Amino acid sequence: MMKNVRWCTSCNVPIIGELCNICGNSGRRCAKDLKPIFNSERALFEELLGIRLPSFTFRYRNRIISEGRTFLTFKLDAVNKRLMPLYHQGQENTGYAEEVDFAEGIRLTIKANVKHLKEKERTAVNFIKEATSNYSRTFILFGGGKDSAVVAMLAKEALGSVPLLFIDTTLEFPETYKFVEEFSRTYGFPLIKDDDGEYYRAKLNFFQLCKRLGPPSIYCRWCCHIFKEQPVRRFINNHLNDPTDAAFLTGIRRCESRRRGNYAPIELGKRIVGQTLVQPINDWSDLEVWLYVFWKGIKINDLYELGHARVGCWPCPCTPPLMDFVRQLTHSSLWTKFEEVLLAYATENNRSREWVRKGLWRLRRPKRQKIFVYPLHIEGGDSEILFKYFIPHKTSLFEWLKILGDVKADEDKYLKLKTKRGFEVRCKIEGPQVKLMVKCAKRDYISVKTLIEKVLFRSLNCIECGACSGSCSKGAIQAIEGKVIINLKKCDRCWSCLKNSCIVQDSEKMYVVKLDPFSLIPCEKGLPMNHVIFLSKEIGKRVAERFKARGVNVEIHEGGKVICIDADITREEIEELVLSALEG
Incomplete structure (x- = not known):
């Protein structure tokens, strides 16, 4: 469990170990964690609050901390785009002779914690060596933030220059693209790109998907599955014969969110089957990461000095309200572009402008309206059942049916499928509809029902985003030029792709075919x-x-x-x- 940050009252610096390495003082409790406030960031807060802040300050959520005490607390007024001070320490006598400069304060803080930092480094480096020893290849999932930068430097200490895999979500801040290139060039890390010399990315448009699925929220993060996981799977398919023989180092830390609080130092991929995630700073606090950055003089993304606490996609719904507010100030043109999408969705769904301005879009829950399709006709013999339907014509239907068995198609107009499990599927395209027939033995009805309903759900609602490609350890599912393709040479019909949820389950409406007798x-x-x-x-x-x-x-x-x-x-x-x- 992460310990609280303490403050050495003798040296006037935060301490993350048991004792201050300068005076041996154990200090007093200060906060759960701390983030240093950079000079440019301090200027932004001073402008928003109308209050001058000390040079050497830290922040924890809505608390600004100076000299180990709460200097100021504030509240975000998202509608009027301002910060409102709630408590201000003012000019009370703190007992210290003079104000400490930011650079000098950081230098003293490093000196007071250097033993702890050396131990964290030693533990992480040894962990990386041990955790990757059984894998023939190692990569760093590089997001462009401080955490992945620290992991990269730790990996270099442990293994040498490990290749960086930066996934371009197409939604990165301009500063991030610049930083990724500079970091790779400065420290000599190979930067992985595809055959066209581009970053690995999903070839889909985020804004068009927002119209189909609704804007992402903390309850339906379809954007991560499409724009992060799908490109990683494409990289694995292109470069790794055996994905289980590669380790991917990440900067994920448990204190970042409740969901990440359950992450182990070594995790098997849940959405990207076959991937192994190694997380060497899993138990590091924010302050430990920052002090390591300052101690080693590691380059960081310019976004941090502008006031951003975390680096990621600029429309991310998981950004805390304060950082949501900051990104609107620092990158107003990007935010305006996304705000138009949010306002359009709000209008179509009887939401007010306040729903957008207050940030309530981040809590959006999709309607998940189900359009049921039932059999038009059912026939039953002594041992078999035949179901007949008319379903909407989707180009992905014939492709998804391939995972069930051997398909015989006639100019994409007629399809016949017979499986080793004894059931048959026949399709005939009739204009905008498909005449569908499913025949199975009565004794196999329950297992066939589950399988057919899942496949038809995928095919009728498929937006061909390729997010499901991560669920296939064989790499049989691929998104090529906006279409999902099933590679029958790789597909062994294990149907693991049907066990994971599809992102359309979080869409506004979906077709559900019922195989009811x-x-x-x-x-x-x-x-x-x-x-x-x-x-x-x-x-x-x-x-x-x-x-x-x-x-x-x-x-x-x-x-x-x-x-x-x-x-x-x-x-x-x-x-x-x-x-x-x-x-x-």
Whole structure:
């Protein structure tokens, strides 16, 4: 667990170890963590607050700390774009003779913590050596921030110059692109680029996707899956025969967020199957990272001196409100471009301008409206069931069906698929629709239902972003020129791609195909009843018995092939009892 920062009252500096290395004082509790305030950043805060700040100051959230005490607290007024002071220490006598210069204060702070910094460095370097010893190749996932810069320098100490893999999300600040090139050139790190000499990036437009999926939020971060993970998978497919034989060093730290608080020093990729993440500064605090940067004189991104606490994509919804405010001030033209997208979404979804101005878009939850597609016709023999549908025509349908079995297609108009598991799928394009038929053995119905519904969900809602490519350890899913392609030479039909969620599950609306072995028809006489028609009398009788056991009034007709139930009973409830009847 990360310890609180303490303040040496004798030397007037923060300490991150047990004792001050200058005087041996244990100090007193100061804050959970600290970020130094740079001179340019201080000038910005002074302008916003209307209060002069001491030269050597730190910040923790909405607290500005000087000489180990809270000098000032403030509140963000996002609507009026200002900072409002809440508490100001003023000119009270602090007991120190004179104000400390920023550079001198940092020099003394390093001196007071040098033993702790040396131990953190030694531990991290040894960890990198040990963690990567079983891998033939090592790369650094370089994001352009202070954390990945520190990891790069630690890796250089441990292994030499490790290649940097910078993923261009196309949403980086201009300062970040400049810094990545300068850092690589200054310290001699190879910078990985694709065959065209460009950074690895997703070949999609963020703003167009915002129209389809809605703007990203902390609850639906589709942007990370598309613009970060997909390019990494493409790099792995292009350069690594065995992705499990490579280690990827990252600057992820547990104190950055609740989600990252659960990260281990070594993690297997969850979204990018086969990837191994090695996180040597996983347990470092913000102040430890900053002091290491100052101690080693490591170059940093200019964004930090402008007031940014973290570096990332400029429209990122996970940016804290204060940093959201700062980026609007320092990069107003970029923010205006994104604000237009947010306002357009707000108008279409009956949201006010305040929803955007207050930053409530960051908390957006998608509607997830489901458009259900049910069988138009069901036929049942002694051993088989045949389902017939009309579904929307999507170009991705034929491609996704390849993962089920051997496909025979006729000029992309007609498709026939037969699998080793004994079920068949046939498709015929008829204008804007596809006539779909699914045939399976009754004994295999439940397993086939799950599989077919997942594949049809993927294919009908696919926006061909390639985010799912990370879920295939064989690299069989690729996004090429805006289309998802299934490489049958690599696909072993393990269906692991269907186990991970698809980003369209967080979209505003989606198609859901149901492979239900019954039809639901409202009462023709206008009574508040529904007729449920089954393939066989036996299934109908079992379902009726289960409804009766729940105290539901049921009428049985035609020996059980048709039952009548109250109209308030939902289709989901009927489906649940039908599946239990088939299993039992």
